[in-house]
Amino acid sequence: MAMATEDILTFEEALEKYDPVLGFEVHVELNTQTKMFSSAPNAFGDTPNTNVTPVDLGLPGVLPVVNRVAVESSIKIGLALGCKIAEKCYFARKNYFYPDTPKNFQTSQFEDPIAYDGSIDIELADGTVFTVEIERAHMEEDAGKLTHMGGSTGRIQGAEFSLVDYNRAGVPLVEIVTKPIVGAGARAPELAKAYVAAIREIVKNLGVSDAKMERGNVRCDANVSLKPKGQEKFGTRTETKNVNSLRAVEHAVRYEIQRHAAVLDSGIAIIQETRHWHEDTRSTTSGRPKSDADDYRYFPEPDLVPIVTTEEWIERLRSELPEPPAERRKRLQQDWGYSDAEFRDVVNAGVMSSIEDTIAAGVKPAVARKWWMGEISRRAKVADVEPSELGVTPELIVELNSLIESGKINDKLSREVLDGVLAGEGTPTEVVEARGLAVVSDDGPLLEAIDAALAAQPDVADKIRGGKVQAVGAIVGGVMKATRGQADAGRVRELILQRLGVEG
Amino acid sequence: MAEINREDVAHLARLAHIDMSAEELDRMTGELAVIVDSIKRVSEVAGDDIPTTSHPIPLSNVYREDVIGETLTNEEALSGAPDNADGRFKVPAILDGE
Numbered sequence: 001m002a003m004a005t006e007d008i009l010t011f012e013e014a015l016e017k018y019d020p021v022l023g024f025e026v027h028v029e030l031n032t033q034t035k036m037f038s039s040a041p042n043a044f045g046d047t048p049n050t051n052v053t054p055v056d057l058g059l060p061g062v063l064p065v066v067n068r069v070a071v072e073s074s075i076k077i078g079l080a081l082g083c084k085i086a087e088k089c090y091f092a093r094k095n096y097f098y099p100d101t102p103k104n105f106q107t108s109q110f111e112d113p114i115a116y117d118g119s120i121d122i123e124l125a126d127g128t129v130f131t132v133e134i135e136r137a138h139m140e141e142d143a144g145k146l147t148h149m150g151g152s153t154g155r156i157q158g159a160e161f162s163l164v165d166y167n168r169a170g171v172p173l174v175e176i177v178t179k180p181i182v183g184a185g186a187r188a189p190e191l192a193k194a195y196v197a198a199i200r201e202i203v204k205n206l207g208v209s210d211a212k213m214e215r216g217n218v219r220c221d222a223n224v225s226l227k228p229k230g231q232e233k234f235g236t237r238t239e240t241k242n243v244n245s246l247r248a249v250e251h252a253v254r255y256e257i258q259r260h261a262a263v264l265d266s267g268i269a270i271i272q273e274t275r276h277w278h279e280d281t282r283s284t285t286s287g288r289p290k291s292d293a294d295d296y297r298y299f300p301e302p303d304l305v306p307i308v309t310t311e312e313w314i315e316r317l318r319s320e321l322p323e324p325p326a327e328r329r330k331r332l333q334q335d336w337g338y339s340d341a342e343f344r345d346v347v348n349a350g351v352m353s354s355i356e357d358t359i360a361a362g363v364k365p366a367v368a369r370k371w372w373m374g375e376i377s378r379r380a381k382v383a384d385v386e387p388s389e390l391g392v393t394p395e396l397i398v399e400l401n402s403l404i405e406s407g408k409i410n411d412k413l414s415r416e417v418l419d420g421v422l423a424g425e426g427t428p429t430e431v432v433e434a435r436g437l438a439v440v441s442d443d444g445p446l447l448e449a450i451d452a453a454l455a456a457q458p459d460v461a462d463k464i465r466g467g468k469v470q471a472v473g474a475i476v477g478g479v480m481k482a483t484r485g486q487a488d489a490g491r492v493r494e495l496i497l498q499r500l501g502v503e504g
Numbered sequence: 505m506a507e508i509n510r511e512d513v514a515h516l517a518r519l520a521h522i523d524m525s526a527e528e529l530d531r532m533t534g535e536l537a538v539i540v541d542s543i544k545r546v547s548e549v550a551g552d553d554i555p556t557t558s559h560p561i562p563l564s565n566v567y568r569e570d571v572i573g574e575t576l577t578n579e580e581a582l583s584g585a586p587d588n589a590d591g592r593f594k595v596p597a598i599l600d601g602e
Contacts, residue, residue: 149597304566
């Protein structure tokens with residue numbers, strides 16, 4: 001069967017007629033040492049089926065025991081999302097047959113999640129703030145990893161058999177579920193991306209997850225529905241599964257809005273179903289409709305006793321929470337005196353922490369920003385890495401900066417020094433010596449170069465003598481060229497004016 | 505009166521991947537109905553002062569410290585598998601949610 005390309009409206013057309021409603025289920029893998037219910041290592045990339053115990057394989061007669069740290073991490077996530085923490089909650093069995101769980105059920109939570117009723121403020125790139133309400137955050141376990149073999153594309157379609165690795169089975173997960181998000185309008189795709197980015201930032205900041213999306217530590221299912229403008233009742237939603245990069249979240253939400261609009265416009269009802277996201281075509285295809293197989297027959301897990309939280313326990317965990325990322329940003333911007341636009345650029349460039357460290361090492365905020373947003377970001381872009389990954393230390397910037405301030409090198413030379421340091425030629429001071437980059441500060445050679453430059457452009461020299469001081473730039477340029485940039489331009493200017501007997 | 509009918513049993517059998525004959529469905533409908541009715545009597549004797557409970561023993565907060573313990577070897581893990589390949593369990597391709 002050929003896969004039909006579905007009609008879509010343009011994003012603008014879709015937004016003219018419909019209001020999008022969003023909802024997200026984000027799964028966060030915790031970075032505990034061991035699994036949720038067994039003492040097998042919680043590790044990525046090991047030999048298949050070695051990080052497993054009889055509990056993880058669902059062998060007969062095993063007894064799961066809850067990981068205390070996983071529960072505490074879950075409570076911390078709940079607190080960071082402004083949630084209430086359940087006084088008493090249970091685990092439940094979610095029953096289904098699929099080889100990714102050898103037990104034929106996933107241990108999860110159903111009626112009473114560990115955390116519920118929270119909200120977080122999401123700031124978009126231009127500073128607009130949306131409040132996203134959190135319905136619940138519950139604890140569960142990850143499933144094993146299936147690899148479909150024999151199909152031409154590695155996907156389930158056409159596969160002849162599947163291979164299962166249970167190393168991931170039982171890894172602690174927290175699933176964060178939002179309430180329906182209405183009113184985002186045309187900013188829905190942007191908000192989707194910002195929401196997932198915020199969750200990732202929060203769990204990373206808490207230290208409870210490695211939060212690497214490319215490793216599946218943070219995974220997003222995005223729900224989208226449309227309602228005609230002015231209508232209160234929500235439309236039928238689709239759930240796009242496993243949208244696992246920030247960019248994909250934005251694109252998937254945008255695509256589903258456009259697709260829903262085209263379907264609704266043609267008078268057809270949206271089917272409640274899962275959708276699969278395809279990065280290559282930037283589109284979704286139909287997954288599986290909601291069916292009676294979704295009857296999971298949840299019931300309380302008889303092998304695990306209830307979790308009862310105390311005020312004391314929760315308050316101890318609350319006291320361990322780090323400063324929330326949004327508050328930290330506010331504080332740093334104030335301390336550094338950056339404008340809103342400057343600070344946003346810093347955040348978007350991913351150099352906020354680097355600048356913080358550099359300032360702590362004794363560099364002025366404006367200077368630290370100049371380095372990280374200028375030369376370092378530029379080199380990172382060329383090398384296609386994050387600025388923080390270039391190997392630039394705060395100490396390096398301190399040294400470069402003091403070389404400039406003492407007049408040993410100028411701005412231009414400092415770039416070459418940075419290149420030398422990054423190329424492994426030693427400390428800035430060593431690079432200056434090895435490459436002979438020190439600024440020429442002895443006036444003798446400078447005066448020679450100045451005389452030569454004046455002689456080369458006598459008409460300019462006359463203009464300056466005549467009082468046109470701004471023409472001095474041409475002579476300074478000549479001198480800088482002759483000294484290969486190793487002169488202090490300010491000193492050169494001073495000397496030229498002195499030479500010509502003109503007041504600067 | 506029994507709250508379990510033949511349709512319910514057929515539905516459960518489908519969810520549980522159990523192939524049941526027409527006779528088995530009939531028999532199971534009757535047996536399950538008796539079980540459900542029996543359990544229902546518990547809520548008749550439990551008054552409003554009895555809280556809903558998930559476990560018979562009043563025990564809570566049983567935890568394990570987050571310390572790595574013994575694991576199975578790959579060979580041990582696969583020893584009970586009907587089939588394996590490449591260090592992994594080999595299963596028929598099943599078209600279902602990914």
